[in-house]
Amino acid sequence: MILATEKRVLFTVITEATLEQPLLRELDRLGVRGYTISDARGKGNRGVRDAAWGETANIRIEVICTRELAERVLEFLHKHYYANYAMVAFVQDVEVIRLDKF
Template identity: 35%
Template sequence: MYDATKLVIITERTILDGVTALIEQGGATGYTHVDAGGKGSRGKRSASRPGISGVMSNVKIESIVADRKTAEEIITAVATKYFQHYSGIAYVEPVEILRRHKFEV
């Protein structure tokens, strides 16, 4: 097992493409996103009833990168570009991975 860092971004579906582009530009080799629902400072959002064409729905985006510095640079870029005008939260956490080469650029 090898140490790595997982970054997690929960935000509005409308900016999914822009956020994932920043993740890739930041050096991640891939990402996963899933519909997300919950309650926060901007009210409740349902993953099962997202509204018209997915408007007002959230996504959870996860990516594993080789080191914490890369993860922090990616979430900082996302927050700087989007979080003033869109809802969002981002965090990093240490993880252990089996195949390190899958996450190195």
């Protein structure tokens, strides 16, 4: 059995855990219908970040949505957060079933 799929994008942002609540409010305001959040750790140009210590904790927010919505969110993040916070964001093409969820 082959399931029918629809094209969407997976928008991912990895950033400082202290931004979680403000970012979630903005995602809601921008029209995001759902998201997944997980702890993240790693190393980048702002040093080592681990999920165990509040001030250095990172989160990963993932959203499946239309490309247009992902671009609106990216533009907002770039304008309001990129200059002053540890943050990386990327978009990938995905195919989903249960399109009504996205």
